[in-house]
Amino acid sequence: MISASTSRVSVQSNARTIALTMFILGAGLVFLTGFAPSTTLHNAAHDSRHTLSFPCH
Template sequence: MSTTQTLGTQTLGAAGLRAGEARTAVAIAAFLGLGLVFLAGFAPASALHNAAHDFRHTQNFPCH
């Protein structure tokens, strides 16, 4: 008596992700992006200025 097995195949998208994984990745990216927009929108202006100023210095970009 012999048995055979069939392996299931799934079609991968352009990024090499399955459909469920792609949806999860998009949801996580959207959540993080909206979180950044929300935090920046309610942060004091001086805090945003200082953060941008410090970032420019870390990138060796002259700002003054």
């Protein structure tokens, strides 16, 4: 039988893992598109960052 405290720790650990994974994927997406050799891909990422008020330069 799983106690409530064990279940809560498991959920918190799972949430941290998911949050860290999403952060790494998001940062990778921003940096990979920012330094992409394709001008179209770079400009699309650049414009999206400005739209979201994210400083990029």
